Amino acid sequence: MQYGHFDDEAREYVITTPRTPYPWINYLGNEDFFSLISHTGGGYCFYRDARFRRLLRYRYNNSPTDVGGRALYIRDGDDVWTPAWMPMKSELDSFECRHGLGTTKIRGSRNGVSAEMLYLVPLGETAEVCRLTLTNESSSVKTLKVFSLVEFCLWNAWDDQTNFQRNFSIGEVEIEGSAIYHVTEYRERRNHYAVFGVNSPIAGFDTDRETFLGLYNGLHEPEAVLEGAPRNSIASGWAPIGSHCLEVELAPGESRSFVFVLGYVENPVEDKWERPGVVNKEPARALMARFSETAQLEAAVAELRDHWSSLLEISTVESPDERLNRMVNTWNPYQCMVTFNMSRSASYFESGIGRGMGFRDSNQDLLGFVHLVPERARQRIIDIASTQFADGSAYHQYQPLTKRGNNDIGSGFNDDPLWLIIGVAAYIKETGDFDILSEEVPFDNDEANTATLFEHLRRSFHFTLENLGPHGLPLIGRADWNDCLNLNCFSETPDEPYQTTANREGRTAESIFIAGQFVYTTPDYADLAEYMGFAEEATAAREHSTQMEAAILEHGWDGEWFLRAYDFFGQKVGSHECEDGQIFIEPQGFCVMAGVGVDDGRALRALDSVAERLATPYGIVLNQPAFSRYHVELGEISSYPPGYKENAGIFCHNNPWVMIAETRVGRGDRAFDYYKRIAGAYLEKISDVHRTEPYVYSQMVAGRDAVREGEAKNSWLTGTAAWNYVAIAHHILGIRPEFDGLRVSPCIGAEIQNFTVSRRCRGAVYRIRVTNSLKHDGPLLKVNGETTKGTLVPYAPAGETVDIDCET
Numbered sequence: 071m072q073y074g075h076f077d078d079e080a081r082e083y084v085i086t087t088p089r090t091p092y093p094w095i096n097y098l099g100n101e102d103f104f105s106l107i108s109h110t111g112g113g114y115c116f117y118r119d120a121r122f123r124r125l126l127r128y129r130y131n132n133s134p135t136d137v138g139g140r141a142l143y144i145r146d147g148d149d150v151w152t153p154a155w156m157p158m159k160s161e162l163d164s165f166e167c168r169h170g171l172g173t174t175k176i177r178g179s180r181n182g183v184s185a186e187m188l189y190l191v192p193l194g195e196t197a198e199v200c201r202l203t204l205t206n207e208s209s210s211v212k213t214l215k216v217f218s219l220v221e222f223c224l225w226n227a228w229d230d231q232t233n234f235q236r237n238f239s240i241g242e243v244e245i246e247g248s249a250i251y252h253v254t255e256y257r258e259r260r261n262h263y264a265v266f267g268v269n270s271p272i273a274g275f276d277t278d279r280e281t282f283l284g285l286y287n288g289l290h291e292p293e294a295v296l297e298g299a300p301r302n303s304i305a306s307g308w309a310p311i312g313s314h315c316l317e318v319e320l321a322p323g324e325s326r327s328f329v330f331v332l333g334y335v336e337n338p339v340e341d342k343w344e345r346p347g348v349v350n351k352e353p354a355r356a357l358m359a360r361f362s363e364t365a366q367l368e369a370a371v372a373e374l375r376d377h378w379s380s381l382l383e384i385s386t387v388e389s390p391d392e393r394l395n396r397m398v399n400t401w402n403p404y405q406c407m408v409t410f411n412m413s414r415s416a417s418y419f420e421s422g423i424g425r426g427m428g429f430r431d432s433n434q435d436l437l438g439f440v441h442l443v444p445e446r447a448r449q450r451i452i453d454i455a456s457t458q459f460a461d462g463s464a465y466h467q468y469q470p471l472t473k474r475g476n477n478d479i480g481s482g483f484n485d486d487p488l489w490l491i492i493g494v495a496a497y498i499k500e501t502g503d504f505d506i507l508s509e510e511v512p513f514d515n516d517e518a519n520t521a522t523l524f525e526h527l528r529r530s531f532h533f534t535l536e537n538l539g540p541h542g543l544p545l546i547g548r549a550d551w552n553d554c555l556n557l558n559c560f561s562e563t564p565d566e567p568y569q570t571t572a573n574r575e576g577r578t579a580e581s582i583f584i585a586g587q588f589v590y591t592t593p594d595y596a597d598l599a600e601y602m603g604f605a606e607e608a609t610a611a612r613e614h615s616t617q618m619e620a621a622i623l624e625h626g627w628d629g630e631w632f633l634r635a636y637d638f639f640g641q642k643v644g645s646h647e648c649e650d651g652q653i654f655i656e657p658q659g660f661c662v663m664a665g666v667g668v669d670d671g672r673a674l675r676a677l678d679s680v681a682e683r684l685a686t687p688y689g690i691v692l693n694q695p696a697f698s699r700y701h702v703e704l705g706e707i708s709s710y711p712p713g714y715k716e717n718a719g720i721f722c723h724n725n726p727w728v729m730i731a732e733t734r735v736g737r738g739d740r741a742f743d744y745y746k747r748i749a750g751a752y753l754e755k756i757s758d759v760h761r762t763e764p765y766v767y768s769q770m771v772a773g774r775d776a777v778r779e780g781e782a783k784n785s786w787l788t789g790t791a792a793w794n795y796v797a798i799a800h801h802i803l804g805i806r807p808e809f810d811g812l813r814v815s816p817c818i819g820a821e822i823q824n825f826t827v828s829r830r831c832r833g834a835v836y837r838i839r840v841t842n843s844l845k846h847d848g849p850l851l852k853v854n855g856e857t858t859k860g861t862l863v864p865y866a867p868a869g870e871t872v873d874i875d876c877e878t
């Protein structure tokens with residue numbers, strides 16, 4: 071069942087009923103100010119850090135779901151309704167929500183009145199603006215009262231939800247004209263406030279939640295609105311809100327627009343006050359003046375559209391399969407931008423208070439983002455590397471506001487360091503900016519202890535080598551990519567987190583995943599070492615990799631697939647000898663991507679085992695059989711009920727590794743088939759089962775052992791976005807930047823016969839026409855009409871256009 075459709079021309083997903091199987095959301099904002107907004111207007115916004123600078127209060131895990139943040143009420147005579155459907159669940163004559171690239175438009179109509187809210191965060195602004203357009207579609211005059219509503223979060227979202235003894239006494243507001251200022255804590259250590267204004271005179275306002283709603287009322291029954299009378303309340307403590315009341319008269323056929331601005335403003339300390347006790351509102355007035363006319367907002371929409379067009383045209387595909395085109399051209403890169411911006415912090419499944427930027431996650435997010443805005447990728451790399459420790463290990467997470475490592479989570483995830491090499495290599499391949507390797511970057515943010523970025527990579531690489539176990543395979547530490555495979559944890563108490571609790575000292579638990587990751591990383595690392603003039607280091611690195619590969623083949627092969635790990639006691643994990651959890655996806659994907667076993671048939675065998683044992687119609691599950699009981703020696707993975715999350719769920723992040731591995735062994739049909747099983751656009755028709763947004767990837771889909779097989783959770787913030795982009799664009803469509811040229815090596819099987827790709831890279835444009843006849847052993851290329859050897863097209867000077875014909 072479907073709840074809407076793609077509008078490819080407008081680059082929007084059009085939701086045609088408010089009753090979607092889950093709130094379907096969008097993200098507004100590009101750099102500093104972000105909003106989450108659902109198709110019924112729920113959500114919240116924040117400046118840079120979803121925990122420390124949250125403007126709107128939002129209640130997670132609430133019932134009903136997704137109330138709060140913002141709302142808009144219309145009073146038409148005695149009839150009160152909400153055009154976004156929520157929070158009143160008004161019966162609407164029509165409803166439509168268009169989630170686009172950084173814009174969301176929600177329109178509802180009832181009794182001859184249509185109300186359309188267009189939301190965006192304009193480029194360069196720290197504000198969410200909303201154009202409300204009211205249209206009288208009836209044949210009589212309409213006299214309406216419109217009530218806006220936002221509920222302010224007292225900035226620190228964690229404190230806001232826990233520290234009521236303090237918070238019920240600190241709320242403060244100021245009013246000036248049509249603008250409501252949220253100034254809680256401004257009198258002391260904050261130099262920032264929020265403003266909520268509208269470009270029109272108002273008939274009244276409210277700033278105290280209890281006065282506006284009534285103490286025992288929900289957002290669906292606000293007393294002030296139901297009675298049609300704003301109370302002009304001034305919040306003092308309790309829960310500050312912002313609500314304007316507008317009186318609007320519309321002749322038949324008449325339309326009127328209003329612009330609401332919800333902004334974040336920071337003042338210099340010396341300019342905090344206008345006069346004693348009165349907040350300096352100058353920057354807020356300037357902000358509102360920039361949106362005092364509807365035309366200014368429309369210009370901002372156009373600017374945002376152009377911005378996205380110029381980003382998306384960097385890499386496009388035209389194929390006969392419109393679902394493929396819309397994923398690759400629009401929605402997948404869009405999600406990559408969002409994961410780059412948010413890491414795993416704020417979504418409808420991540421509270422914005424729990425997690426900072428992940429070292430591992432952010433490095434992987436770069437892979438799908440780097441071609442979009444390389445300058446931001448560069449900064450991110452420096453930020454991430456600055457949290458690395460001098461021994462090469464890394465904080466698992468850092469806070470975006472301070473850019474400092476997060477002590478609550480600490481370190482010890484032994485795959486973390488290698489992701490830095492993978493992220494940096496992707497950046498240099500895309501940009502050719504080898505200079506970044508010579509940047510001085512601190513360890514643990516200590517400016518007194520710095521080294522070149524290349525030295526950071528060297529320490530990453532050697533960290534793995536210095537932490538090998540009894541079989542010569544990398545020690546796993548707290549966990550590797552699979553956060554829930556906690557082989558040194560032995561947790562018996564429900565009150566301690568698996569990821570941070572004291573681990574047993576042991577140097578036995580080894581990860582075949584990290585071993586594969588090491589072999590995968592080495593060629594790039596060695597090339598970069600050579601580039602830096604460290605030829606011996608490059609040679610040594612390649613030798614280490616050969617040894618690692620030998621160790622995998624000798625101790626990491628189970629007969630039909632790659633083992634997953636050795637546990638604390640030296641027992642095998644992911645072997646046919648195990649009670650459950652006999653085969654895991656991660657080492658099959660990563661070892662084959664690294665080329666391990668490709669020459670001797672083991673790679674094929676491992677991938678066939680994946681197909682036989684792990685592949686399901688909804689994607690590839692993480693392991694089989696699912697753990698049916700808790701294994702204290704394996705940790706969190708066995709804590710999940712069978713079929714969910716890391717216990718045999720379809721953890722979409724790792725599916726693209728298998729797709730890429732399939733292309734490594736030349737099986738494009740299989741790679742593309744796996745792709746279609748998890749890519750949103752192909753799942754649109756089963757949205758009732760899948761439940762999350764059909765335009766983005768979700769982290770997890772319940773696996774075949776689950777009670778709710780096929781149901782997705784945790785949409786948006788997942789490494790699936792970046793990796794699936796890499797799988798489809800770089801390996802299946804087969805166009806990928808390497809250090810010395812653009813690789814053109816499609817591997818998509820027979821279904822997609824011909825396609826074209828346009829790819830900008832390092833300032834030149836490559837127009838690639840692929841005739842996918844599958845007649846040849848490998849792709850045959852003609853570059854600007856000349857037959858060439860191999861599949862690597864040397865980079866052309868910036869400004870040039872290169873025409874490539876590729877026949878497979």
Ligand code: GLC
Pocket residue numbers: 414428430431550551552553554716723769788789
């Ligand atoms: C989550 C984490 C990621 C981890 C994965 C598997 O998505 O963000 O770091 O690799 O789970 O456990």
Ligand code: GLC
Pocket residue numbers: 553554569706715716
């Ligand atoms: C839980 C999740 C996993 C996540 C980890 C760290 O274990 O299952 O996906 O990465 O927490 O927060």
